[in-house]
Amino acid sequence: MEWRRLSLALPLAALFVVFFIAPLFVLLGVSLSTDMDTHTFTFAHYVKFFTDRFNYSILTDTLLLGLKATAVCFVFGYPVAWIAARARPGLQSILLLAVILPIMTSVVVRTFAWIVILGRQGLLNQIVLGLGLSEEPLRLLFTEWGVVIVLAQVQMPLMVLPILSILAKIDPNLADASRALGAGEWRTLWRVTLPLSVPGVIAGWILTYAACVTAFVTQSLIGGARLVYMPLHIYQQAVGANNWPFAAAISIIFMIAVLCVVAGLNLLAAKSQRHAQA
């Protein structure tokens, strides 16, 4: 019986093994070889990564970039989800459409649109200069904050949708009970709504984080050649330097680093849900 039910998952499992697990092992194998032709076992590529400060700083920069973009995404995304959860159905669909729209356009088109907005002669700078907010045009393009802003916008649906689905499930009586007990909107949000939406928030963080650190196109086009993050670094090592074993090694390191952050977030989620487990 149990076997029969599990067998329904077999096609997916096969797909996973062939196209995900197997390549992963190939990658691991390549990262432990001296080069592509002589398959001698070696840790040299891993040692090289951790003894070179340059590699090391790219990794931390990338992980921090993910955290910054995720934080910005959360700060703007949570209110959107909160408003959408309380909005009337008509307004809710409009808000949702506005949030989802970015996923429905091509990454490249979307990113070039941002270049137009963020550039020295871009829309944003024309507004800033026009309003007299700054003498000099702001440097946004090819800076980390430019990348953070664009990533936050592009990955917004991954943050908003999980939070919205959790907020919609919270019993509206709880907010009413809080208000009747004398709590204002802010206390209700801080003490009741936000804690109860933690599972959605963590899900949003994990999705957004994983998407931000691996966003090759956005990072490269908005960041430019001088800002190197892990995806570009891997690409340069593999295609540019033709050093496939080293590229494989840093891929594995990057993957484990991201998994550690995700595991940390999951731990946080489990901790915050103690009341539901007892």
Next chain:
Amino acid sequence: MTSRGHRVDIESVSQRFADYVAVSDVSLSIGDGEFVALLGPSGCGKSTLLRIIAGFIHQTQGRVLFDGEAVDHLQASQRGVGIVFQNYALFPHMTVRQNVAYGLQARKWARDAIAPRVEAMLARVHMSAFGERYPRQLSGGQQQRVALARCLATEPKVLLLDEPFAALDKNLRFDMQIEVKRLQRDYGITTVMVTHDQEEALSMADRVAVMSRGRLEQVAPPMDIYDHPASLFVNQFVGSTNLIEGELLASDSWGSKVRLGDGTIMSAASAKGLANGVRVVVVLRPEHVALVDESSGEARAGRIKSVLPLGAQVAYDIETSDGASIKAIAARGVQLRRPGEPVHLTSISSANCHVFAAVHSS
């Protein structure tokens, strides 16, 4: 215990949602310490009225006053109402203690005054041993006790109960009704309860306000609602009834005569405001139907269709000669009748036969 009652006045309150009128020109004065039940079928506007008193909804028209002062400009958080929801709405991520302390923190009680107050409230509802539990580790009755403690801790002016017992099973419901009534008496707190359960309304409230389609049908003490219903709706909604159609022959302030479909003349209570000759319905509760063997002037002939023993009483379903169905309830000690047995029906007292104008069913 000193009386903590506050007067609540509802002055011609109406509530429209788009083109739907949920509450229509309702006026109701609730005395300090009084327990009023809003009774009606679902969709009659009783919950909307409760939410207007709580301040969750701002009414389209009319005023709500606490102790003679309008509170319409006040948000729910500033009105000082306590509300217990059907699902209790305890905060699932907080312990029982944190739940009870929540309102005190929100109302800026001194930190060292909160803990003793929380303990005292938990003791009052016999939940002291459960302070560190989370709501989902409690039974329905325990959750309700915590909800009451949380709500009464802040000393609200008015206690609002929104179908508070609907989620409890029958035995527990009775215990909690007694418990809530005890707390309400102890505190002398003005209470408004919304319910669709007539027994609950009749047994707990000092006065029952029956609502239908957004309007108040009748506001009266429970026994008056039962014995002297002001409208056909109240008569039908509260308690079980037989509807007997007929034509009004004569009426004065002492009583009336109604000719029924099969030609029998029935004596009934006074039919105020109805002209002779109009179609009427006589409403008679099952326990006011008397079963006799002998045919007398006013008795109708019938035949027992089914017999339902209810414990101390027996319910009969009787088919009259003109095909109408009449329910009767008799004490079991009298004479147990069998299905198929012919019987004659009459009313115990004509004062119990209420006459209303017939509603034209379209």
